[in-house]
Amino acid sequence: MNRNDFLNIADYCEASRSRLPKGLFEFVHRGTEDDVALENNRRAYTSLKLLPRTLIDVSARQASLSLFGKPWAFPFAIAPTGAAGLMWYQGEIALARAAANAGVPFTVATGSLTSMEDVAEKAGGNLWFQLYMWPDKQASYGLVHRAENAGYEALVVTVDTAVNSNREYNVRNGFTVPFRFSRRNVIDVMKKPGWLFNVLARYMATTGMPKYENYPPDMRNSIVAKPMGKAMKKTDALTWRDLRELRKIWPRTLLIKGVLSPEDAVLAIESGVDGIIVSNHGGRMLDCSVAPLSALPAVVNAVNGQVPVLIDGHIRRGSDIAKALALGASAVLAGRPTLYGLATSGQPGAEHVLALLHEELLRVMGLLGRPNLSALDKSCLASASNSILSS
Numbered sequence: 274m275n276r277n278d279f280l281n282i283a284d285y286c287e288a289s290r291s292r293l294p295k296g297l298f299e300f301v302h303r304g305t306e307d308d309v310a311l312e313n314n315r316r317a318y319t320s321l322k323l324l325p326r327t328l329i330d331v332s333a334r335q336a337s338l339s340l341f342g343k344p345w346a347f348p349f350a351i352a353p354t355g356a357a358g359l360m361w362y363q364g365e366i367a368l369a370r371a372a373a374n375a376g377v378p379f380t381v382a383t384g385s386l387t388s389m390e391d392v393a394e395k396a397g398g399n400l401w402f403q404l405y406m407w408p409d410k411q412a413s414y415g416l417v418h419r420a421e422n423a424g425y426e427a428l429v430v431t432v433d434t435a436v437n438s439n440r441e442y443n444v445r446n447g448f449t450v451p452f453r454f455s456r457r458n459v460i461d462v463m464k465k466p467g468w469l470f471n472v473l474a475r476y477m478a479t480t481g482m483p484k485y486e487n488y489p490p491d492m493r494n495s496i497v498a499k500p501m502g503k504a505m506k507k508t509d510a511l512t513w514r515d516l517r518e519l520r521k522i523w524p525r526t527l528l529i530k531g532v533l534s535p536e537d538a539v540l541a542i543e544s545g546v547d548g549i550i551v552s553n554h555g556g557r558m559l560d561c562s563v564a565p566l567s568a569l570p571a572v573v574n575a576v577n578g579q580v581p582v583l584i585d586g587h588i589r590r591g592s593d594i595a596k597a598l599a600l601g602a603s604a605v606l607a608g609r610p611t612l613y614g615l616a617t618s619g620q621p622g623a624e625h626v627l628a629l630l631h632e633e634l635l636r637v638m639g640l641l642g643r644p645n646l647s648a649l650d651k652s653c654l655a656s657a658s659n660s661i662l663s664s
């Protein structure tokens with residue numbers, strides 16, 4: 274790979290489109306149903322305009338911070354994605370190493386294809402574990418204890434997946450986990466021999482067909498191949514009481530992921546969380562859900578500084594990070610950008626994606642006349658009609 278061929282996240286997106294089987298690329302790239310939430314997530318960023326100040330010394334600009342008691346090189350964390358291990362052989366380890374080298378957190382998903390212990394042992398860094406609660410609560414608590422023993426810094430409880438979403442494209446593409454050759458997807462895969470040999474064949478030659486390695490062995494083996502996104506055995510009976518129970522057993526940073534309403538943000542704080550991630554799952558669950566960026570100001574207002582508020586959903590440029598921070602977020606997460614980098618060239622690709630976002634943020638801060646993160650506030654924003662938002 275020549276890094277100079279990749280100038281931005283969109284370049285990595287297009288490269289991964291040409292490398293991955295169509296069913297897998299669509300699983301990563303698309304949202305759900307009609308992709309309304311996905312497109313709206315992007316539009317929320319592009320419709321928000323910046324208002325630069327000038328003749329300010331920005332020569333010492335820097336974006337590092339301390340959050341949840343840890344140093345971050347810039348206000349960005351890699352969001353949990355169950356598919357990292359299908360982008361690249363042992364992709365979760367590659368992503369975690371990229372994050373550690375870039376000085377940002379990496380979140381291992383419950384549905385990871387590498388076990389959380391393997392990621393911790395082989396990559397290290399500031400690791401978070403994302404939890405989907407199963408109907409069997411004791412089995413879920415088992416995951417929480419494993420994350421604690423493996424040294425994970427934060428538990429990220431995802432709460433926007435009460436039922437499976439309706440990703441019709443996965444059904445059409447016949448793409449499943451565990452991967453299963455079907456008449457429908459075999460041609461798709463044969464068209465991408467690079468992926469077949471470098472990813473799938475390497476698993477087959479080592480650990481066998483990729484599986485959910487965090488699952489207890491009996492559950493892991495009982496998973497029947499289903500269209501991707503439908504194979505998880507998540508509970509549809511999760512309540513605030515469960516979050517309070519998790520608070521009792523998890524001693525470190527507890528984050529809730531998938532909040533959009535200010536009322537839920539208040540309930541989350543009452544349940545003892547240390548931070549809130551405003552998210553609509555990258556537009557992959559409830560189509561037509563409000564864009565996280567649009568929901569952010571009301572959540573920030575309701576939280577009133579009690580805990581940090583983070584956000585994800587279509588961060589693709591440093592300017593997107595600046596906009597989210599200007600509206601009150603302490604940091605952002607993103608899922609797809611590092612998956613695109615990973616699918617293109619493994620750890621170096623993911624690392625380059627992180628470097629691009631970091632550089633872009635610093636450039637935007639310079640052009641905005643805001644040399645440090647604390648200067649990124651509402652005064653940086655103008656509305657689409659260029660009227661200045663009240664501060």
Ligand SMILES: Cc1cc2nc3c(=O)[nH]c(=O)nc-3n(C[C@H](O)[C@H](O)[C@H](O)COP(=O)(O)O)c2cc1C
Pocket residue numbers: 300301302352353354355356382383384403431530552553554555556557585586587588606607608609610
């Ligand atoms: C392929 C893929 C798999 C994902 N898997 C999970 C998951 O297992 N758990 C979770 O909480 N979120 C999951 N997400 C959502 C991400 O954590 C994050 O909210 C989303 O990707 C943010 O949007 P972005 O991709 O536009 O940055 C997944 C997202 C993608 C794209």
